[in-house]
Amino acid sequence: MEIIFRSVRDSAMSAFSFQRTCAGSVRERSLGPRAGCRPSIAFAATMCYAATLLSNSCGAEPDHSGIRFLGSVSCAATACHGGSGEERRTGGEYGIWLQRDPHARAQSILLDRRSQQMGKQLGIAAVQNSERCTECHATDGPTVPEIDRSTLLSFGVGCESCHGPAERWIEPHKRLEWNNPAVWSDEQKAALGYRLTKDPLVRAETCAGCHIGGPGRDMNHDLIAAGHPRLSFEFSSYHARLPKHWGRSEDLRRNSPVLEARLWLVGQAASLDTSLALLEERARNPANPWPEFSEYACAKCHHQLAASPKRARDATISSAYTWNSWHQALAPFLSESLELLEPGHSEQLRSSLAALRNEMELLEPSRTVVQERIAVVRTTLRTLTREGRDYPYDVPQVRQLSLRLAREGKSLIARDWDSSAQLFLGLSAMHYAEAEATGQYGALKSPYRAEMTTALKTMQRQLGTRDGIAARQLGTEGFKDRVFKDLSRSLSDVEILLSQPDRK
Numbered sequence: 001m002e003i004i005f006r007s008v009r010d011s012a013m014s015a016f017s018f019q020r021t022c023a024g025s026v027r028e029r030s031l032g033p034r035a036g037c038r039p040s041i042a043f044a045a046t047m048c049y050a051a052t053l054l055s056n057s058c059g060a061e062p063d064h065s066g067i068r069f070l071g072s073v074s075c076a077a078t079a080c081h082g083g084s085g086e087e088r089r090t091g092g093e094y095g096i097w098l099q100r101d102p103h104a105r106a107q108s109i110l111l112d113r114r115s116q117q118m119g120k121q122l123g124i125a126a127v128q129n130s131e132r133c134t135e136c137h138a139t140d141g142p143t144v145p146e147i148d149r150s151t152l153l154s155f156g157v158g159c160e161s162c163h164g165p166a167e168r169w170i171e172p173h174k175r176l177e178w179n180n181p182a183v184w185s186d187e188q189k190a191a192l193g194y195r196l197t198k199d200p201l202v203r204a205e206t207c208a209g210c211h212i213g214g215p216g217r218d219m220n221h222d223l224i225a226a227g228h229p230r231l232s233f234e235f236s237s238y239h240a241r242l243p244k245h246w247g248r249s250e251d252l253r254r255n256s257p258v259l260e261a262r263l264w265l266v267g268q269a270a271s272l273d274t275s276l277a278l279l280e281e282r283a284r285n286p287a288n289p290w291p292e293f294s295e296y297a298c299a300k301c302h303h304q305l306a307a308s309p310k311r312a313r314d315a316t317i318s319s320a321y322t323w324n325s326w327h328q329a330l331a332p333f334l335s336e337s338l339e340l341l342e343p344g345h346s347e348q349l350r351s352s353l354a355a356l357r358n359e360m361e362l363l364e365p366s367r368t369v370v371q372e373r374i375a376v377v378r379t380t381l382r383t384l385t386r387e388g389r390d391y392p393y394d395v396p397q398v399r400q401l402s403l404r405l406a407r408e409g410k411s412l413i414a415r416d417w418d419s420s421a422q423l424f425l426g427l428s429a430m431h432y433a434e435a436e437a438t439g440q441y442g443a444l445k446s447p448y449r450a451e452m453t454t455a456l457k458t459m460q461r462q463l464g465t466r467d468g469i470a471a472r473q474l475g476t477e478g479f480k481d482r483v484f485k486d487l488s489r490s491l492s493d494v495e496i497l498l499s500q501p502d503r504k
């Protein structure tokens with residue numbers, strides 16, 4: 001599963017890791033409305049600017065509680081979490097994190113050549129200490145006197161980035177009664193700054209805080225143009241790739257036998273909500289550029305990246321922007337699924353998102369209107385998420401959901417690469433959830449499972465081919481030309497397999 005997800009993720013990110021063509025030719029960024037800087041075909045290739053305003057454009061610190069950090073070292077005592085690094089053995093969490101988790105290296109990555117280059121482009125002298133980077137690449141915030149900020153940062157994304165600043169909960173959590181809900185309720189734990197990561201929704205929101213962003217952690221077009229990889233987060237696949245320092249069976253027992261499917265659904269809702277919260281902040285804070293380019297389909301402005309030079313020459317920027325579909329592609333499907341639980345909200349989510357899209361795609365979207373419309377979407381979404389928190393519960397529901405998704409899939413594939421990749425990730429999550437719950441995980445013994453794996457791998461390959469990547473850059477138009485037919489065929493195979501009533 002890790003492998004199947006990795007290469008789609010790589011495709012999603014490499015689709016826009018293109019060469020800088022104008023390093024050195026630096027021009028001041030215009031302060032006026034961005035409309036004046038709408039690029040012509042050659043525009044992006046010939047113009048750069050120094051994003052000196054960046055330091056003003058971030059909002060408050062991610063952790064608002066004021067509770068202080070202790071640093072990962074305080075978790076590492078042998079008797080606590082620094083025992084031998086054996087997998088799945090309570091006590092070995094620190095070793096697993098240190099040796100295998102990419103987060104342990106997240107700050108040292110800021111010292112490499114790419115990061116230094118980004119720093120130069122952005123006018124940041126020491127990226128490894130700059131909040132602009134460390135809010136996501138490290139645990140950052142107020143510390144207790146025993147530890148200074150640079151030591152805290154040196155642990156990268158440490159224990160407290162996900163489990164919460166430990167100043168107030170470290171002592172109580174060492175006692176046995178910490179695990180007794182009659183003594184310590186979830187609310188009491190949370191009030192101490194402890195994050196309830198056992199809850200899939202809290203977990204998804206924790207990851208999304210960095211992998212999508214939020215106030216104070218903005219992966220905007222300035223950073224992307226300086227060379228940062230575009231973030232394409234999808235919770236279930238990232239979760240699958242994280243080396244686990246906790247027990248799988250415990251997680252399954254607590255959260256659902258079809259855990260992957262639940263993580264996927266919860267992740268969809270949390271990601272959409274987080275991306276809207278980020279957009280809200282972009283619209284609210286006048287120090288942020290508006291409209292924010294990274295909200296839009298890159299291909300609209302970056303036609304010169306087209307694989308076909310002729311197409312690039314002929315292309316014109318005909319209309320206004322196209323709002324990115326990555327975090328919304330499956331929203332209609334999501335709401336329909338949750339509609340089973342809360343009738344009436346599906347239409348509300350659909351129409352409020354459409355209203356937001358209309359405003360976002362105007363040539364000059366209004367900051368105020370955008371904020372108002374986001375508020376409506378988020379309210380509906382939150383109701384749905386609350387109601388559907390524990391959904392799906394079992395194998396029959398996952399079967400129903402995946403068949404629905406495969407049917408809906410045709411219209412997703414017709415739309416663009418992002419929607420197709422999200423479709424693939426959703427179908428995969430449900431495939432693995434079902435396989436795990438029916439004892440077919442890992443070995444994938446049954447012929448049905450083997451066939452399904454092959455069909456999904458074919459989809460994955462098609463998304464990752466050169467044509468697939470080019471299609472992402474070209475946007476919808478190129479997508480239809482190139483990979484649409486192939487993907488539709490694979491999707492039909494998946495649908496036929498899913499329609500077998502007695503499958504195992």
Ligand code: HEC
Pocket residue numbers: 109110114115116118119122124127132133134135136137210211212213214217218219223228229231232
């Ligand atoms: C909004 C959070 C956020 C901010 C702000 C941020 N990053 Fe990142 N960065 C990430 C995430 C998440 C990844 C991993 C992306 C992935 O693999 O999906 C990443 C990846 C990277 C990578 C590639 C790492 C690799 O292993 O290939 C580099 C280099 C990098 N960031 C440097 C920087 C620098 C320099 C800054 C500040 C100028 C910065 N980042 C700011 C979240 C952020």
Ligand code: HEC
Pocket residue numbers: 072075081093094095097098103157158159160161162163196197198203245246247250
């Ligand atoms: C990227 C986020 C992240 C980081 C970093 C992280 N954890 Fe976790 N941790 C989780 C998640 C998610 C779980 C699973 C849900 C749960 O049990 O709370 C978890 C579970 C745990 C558990 C519970 C194990 C169990 O089976 O009950 C312990 C203990 C733990 N982590 C300790 C640590 C320590 C110590 C560090 C630092 C060395 C650390 N974690 C770093 C996300 C993280």
Ligand code: HEC
Pocket residue numbers: 102103105106109135136137138139157161162203206207208209210211238239240241242
């Ligand atoms: C404090 C910010 C932060 C949080 C919280 C966080 N991450 Fe990350 N994550 C990062 C950064 C930064 C990187 C890039 C590190 C690198 O490439 O060295 C990263 C890398 C990763 C990678 C490796 C990506 C790759 O390039 O292969 C995975 C998988 C991942 N994170 C999953 C998760 C999951 C799942 C959670 C929640 C349980 C989570 N992360 C929480 C910041 C964060």
Ligand code: HEC
Pocket residue numbers: 016018019020021022023037038039043044045047048049221222224225226227230293294295296297298299300301302321
């Ligand atoms: C509304 C138009 C617009 C959109 C949408 C847009 N960009 Fe840009 N992009 C520009 C302009 C203008 C520049 C040149 C000025 C600058 O660096 O900001 C640029 C520059 C860049 C550069 C630096 C290129 C170089 O040669 O230095 C990269 C990389 C980039 N954009 C990536 C992206 C990605 C990835 C997306 C989609 C997430 C995107 N852009 C969306 C207008 C846009």
